[in-house]
Amino acid sequence: MAISGEKKEDRRKKPRVECSETVNFVINGNSYKGILDSMGVGGFFINTDKSFSVGEKVKVSFYSIIKKGHVNFSGEIMRANVKGFAVKISGGGSW
Numbered sequence: 001m002a003i004s005g006e007k008k009e010d011r012r013k014k015p016r017v018e019c020s021e022t023v024n025f026v027i028n029g030n031s032y033k034g035i036l037d038s039m040g041v042g043g044f045f046i047n048t049d050k051s052f053s054v055g056e057k058v059k060v061s062f063y064s065i066i067k068k069g070h071v072n073f074s075g076e077i078m079r080a081n082v083k084g085f086a087v088k089i090s091g092g093g094s095w
Contacts, residue, residue, distance in 0.1 A: 017038065017039055017040065018037070018038050019036055019037070019038065019039055020035055020036070020037070021035070021036040021062050021063075021064075022034075022035060022036075022062065023035070023036045023046060023060050023061065023062040024060070024061045024062065025046060025058050025059060025060045025061070026058065026059045027052055027056050027057070027058050028056065032048060032050055033048075034046040034047055034048035034050075034084060035047040035048070035084075036060075036062060037084065042088060042089055043075065043078070043086060043087050043088045043089050044060070044073075044086070044087055044089070045084060045085070045086045045087075046060070046084045046085055046087065047083055047084040048084045048085070051080070052077055052080055052085050053077065053080060054077050054078060054079065054080055055076060055077060056076070056077045057074070057075075057076055057077075058074070058075055058076070058077060058085075058087055059072070059073070059074045060072070060073045060074070060075070060087070061073075073087075073089050074089070074090055075087040075088050075089045075090045076088055076090055
């Protein structure tokens, strides 16, 4: 259990890296903007004030300063809360 003010230990097999990139994403044919909050080999979390449901398909695009070009991913929402949603990458990544 984390003590108040401490970060919770990340026990993922593939830990995520914190970031703060503006992303464009498409769900059900509608386009939105959000903030890529964390990213790992298998998925990522997007901060947004929009509500989405677990199981929805999502396409994400953002400009990578490391790649010096656009990166595109597709996946499925695995978890959603008031801060945003977590996506499991299902393919189509062009990293």
